[in-house]
Amino acid sequence: MTESGKPILYSYFRSSCSWRVRIALALKGIDFEMVPINLIKDGGQQFSKDFQALNPMKQVPTLKIDGITIHQSLAIIEYLEETRPTPRLLPQDPKKRASVRMISDLIASGIQPLQNLSILKKVGEVSKDLREETHLTWAQNVITSGFNALEQILQSTAGKYCVGDEVTMADLCLVPQVVNAERFKVDFTPYPTISRINKRLLALEAFQVSHPCRQPDTPTELRA
Amino acid sequence: MTESGKPILYSYFRSSCSWRVRIALALKGIDFEMVPINLIKDGGQQFSKDFQALNPMKQVPTLKIDGITIHQSLAIIEYLEETRPTPRLLPQDPKKRASVRMISDLIASGIQPLQNLSILKKVGEVSKDLREETHLTWAQNVITSGFNALEQILQSTAGKYCVGDEVTMADLCLVPQVVNAERFKVDFTPYPTISRINKRLLALEAFQVSHPCRQPDTPTELRA
Numbered sequence: 001m002t003e004s005g006k007p008i009l010y011s012y013f014r015s016s017c018s019w020r021v022r023i024a025l026a027l028k029g030i031d032f033e034m035v036p037i038n039l040i041k042d043g044g045q046q047f048s049k050d051f052q053a054l055n056p057m058k059q060v061p062t063l064k065i066d067g068i069t070i071h072q073s074l075a076i077i078e079y080l081e082e083t084r085p086t087p088r089l090l091p092q093d094p095k096k097r098a099s100v101r102m103i104s105d106l107i108a109s110g111i112q113p114l115q116n117l118s119i120l121k122k123v124g125e126v127s128k129d130l131r132e133e134t135h136l137t138w139a140q141n142v143i144t145s146g147f148n149a150l151e152q153i154l155q156s157t158a159g160k161y162c163v164g165d166e167v168t169m170a171d172l173c174l175v176p177q178v179v180n181a182e183r184f185k186v187d188f189t190p191y192p193t194i195s196r197i198n199k200r201l202l203a204l205e206a207f208q209v210s211h212p213c214r215q216p217d218t219p220t221e222l223r224a
Numbered sequence: 225m226t227e228s229g230k231p232i233l234y235s236y237f238r239s240s241c242s243w244r245v246r247i248a249l250a251l252k253g254i255d256f257e258m259v260p261i262n263l264i265k266d267g268g269q270q271f272s273k274d275f276q277a278l279n280p281m282k283q284v285p286t287l288k289i290d291g292i293t294i295h296q297s298l299a300i301i302e303y304l305e306e307t308r309p310t311p312r313l314l315p316q317d318p319k320k321r322a323s324v325r326m327i328s329d330l331i332a333s334g335i336q337p338l339q340n341l342s343i344l345k346k347v348g349e350v351s352k353d354l355r356e357e358t359h360l361t362w363a364q365n366v367i368t369s370g371f372n373a374l375e376q377i378l379q380s381t382a383g384k385y386c387v388g389d390e391v392t393m394a395d396l397c398l399v400p401q402v403v404n405a406e407r408f409k410v411d412f413t414p415y416p417t418i419s420r421i422n423k424r425l426l427a428l429e430a431f432q433v434s435h436p437c438r439q440p441d442t443p444t445e446l447r448a
Contacts, residue, residue: 056373057334068319072333075325082318094306095292101299109296109333110281119338126362127350138350149280 007032007065010054012039013215013222016112016176017073018061022210023172024077028084036217039117074108077169089169096164099157103150103170107177111146115139115180139184147181147191154193161197167204175201179212231256231289234278236263237439237446240336240400241297242285246434247396248301252308256287260441263341298332301393313393320388323381327374327394331401335370339363339404363408371405371415378417385421391428399425403436 009025009032011018025032037060038045045051046058055062055071062069063076066083070076081089090097113119120135127134157163162170178198181188188195201207208214213224233249233256235242249256261284262269269275270282279286279295286293287300290307294300305313314321337343344359351358381387386394402422405412412419425431432438437448 056376057330057370058373059334066319068322070322070326072326072329074333075322075329078325079318079322082321094303095290097306098292098294098299098303101302102294102296105296105299105332106281108329109298109337110283113333113337114343122362122365123347123350126347126358127352134350138346141346146281149282152280 007063008035009033010035010037010051010060010062010064011215011217012037012060013212013218015039015060016116016180017059017108019176019179019210019212020073020172021061021063021076022215023175023206024080024089024169026206026210027087027089027167028080030080030084034216036215038217074104074169074173077172081169087167089167089172091164091166091168099163100168100170103153103157103162104173106146106150106153107170107173110149111143111177112180114142115184136184139180140186143177143181143184143186144190147186147194151191151193154197158193158197160200167201171197171201174198175207231287232259233257234259234261234275234284234286234288235439235441236261236284237436237442239263239284240340240404241283241332243400243403243434243436244297244396245285245287245300246439247399247430248304248313248393250430250434251311251313251391252304254304254308258440260439262441298328298393298397301396305393311391313391313396315388315390315392323387324392324394327377327381327386328397330370330374330377331394331397334373335367335401336404338366339408360408363404364410367401367405367408367410368414371410371418375415375417378421382417382421384424391425395421395425398422399431 007030009021011022011034013036037051039060046060052058054069057071059071061073061076062071070079077089090100120139123138124135154162159165161167162174174194175198178194212218213222231254233245235246235258237260261275263284270284276282278293281295283295285297285300286295294303301313314324344363347362348359378386383389385391386398398418399422402418436442437446
């Protein structure tokens with residue numbers, strides 16, 4: 001926290017996991033300061049000694065709040081939910097909460113880690129093939145395999161949003177993953193439910209102010 | 225659920241994510257039936273039509289309970305915790321709960337998905353190199369990178385176990401990940417805290433009855 005007591009979010013404009021947390025902070029109306037960590041510049045600022053001391057996983061997001069430091073986006077969101085419960089991001093019914101967490105984990109464990117920057121780098125190394133198509137094919141395979149499952153699951157859980165008619169943690173995972181999918185040129189024809197929910201969510205203010213194209217560290221040419 | 229009302233766990237003896245749930249069920253004393261899904265046999269039983277209809281992600285574990293079907297091990301454990309709270313697997317203090325979820329997610333999103341069977345297969349394909357050493361090096365890199373961070377984090381959170389002196393969800397993630405690390409011949413010298421906690425946990429009955437070497441689907445030659 002800053003001297004003024006505000007939480008500090010270590011974030012990168014393009015990091016989909018950082019975006020999840022930015023949406024939560026916006027929805028809950030939590031005032032915070034942002035420290036941008038550029039994952040590309042200087043060979044990756046997450047590898048600096050100072051940042052490693054803060055987060056040994058060398059990843060964003062990291063949140064300093066209430067005297068503690070939390071890593072991992074879903075752990076951060078669950079903490080915010082427990083300490084700042086309004087508006088809630090998990091339904092009251094335990095069965096619906098299970099659906100929300102299942103969808104969140106499907107994205108956070110089953111898709112995102114397999115297509116992030118550091119894994120694509122590793123894939124380039126082992127394949128000795130640094131062409132963009134190799135990265136693209138790998139990421140597309142991972143995302144479509146996850147989205148095929150997600151589209152099917154959403155058909156039984158979704159209302160206006162991923163689970164019923166209230167915005168939940170699952171939606172905070174969905175929208176940033178869709179932007180990643182677009183970046184990797186995934187064909188959305190097979191995903192009408194994902195597309196419909198995503199569109200509706202993007203119309204909400206909290207998803208707009210937290211968007212990668214509107215962050216303090218967004219490069220001018222990517223601003224919108 | 226079965227006609228008798230027992231939950232049904234779809235599990236594979238060697239799946240570290242299935243093991244997490246088996247420990248939770250054992251600790252909470254929940255009686256259940258197990259349906260083994262062999263991830264190798266018949267080209268992978270998770271790819272059968274019947275299983276895909278149950279879990280579109282084609283992964284274990286899946287739990288049928290209270291009339292719903294839950295995928296994703298941590299979502300399952302959180303549901304068990306909310307509906308069968310004794311003994312608890314999350315501390316009461318929100319800050320300690322945050323530590324538990326942070327460590328759980330570090331393993332469940334940051335390590336395990338990058339070294340599981342299906343990703344190693346994909347790595348073999350892109351590298352056009354199916355030698356065991358290639359798999360081994362990939363898995364070792366992923367695990368040591370995660371364990372380096374975890375060892376450092378545990379130094380400030382651990383008591384007897386990962387967070388304080390009570391067994392939590394973080395411990396349910398730790399022990400199966402250590403077994404994976406041993407399988408991939410990771411050197412444990414740099415990880416005295418992980419080793420100490422793991423040893424203490426393996427002495428507990430719930431970790432023993434749920435162990436991969438003691439499941440109904442464990443092949444005879446791997447039984448202990």
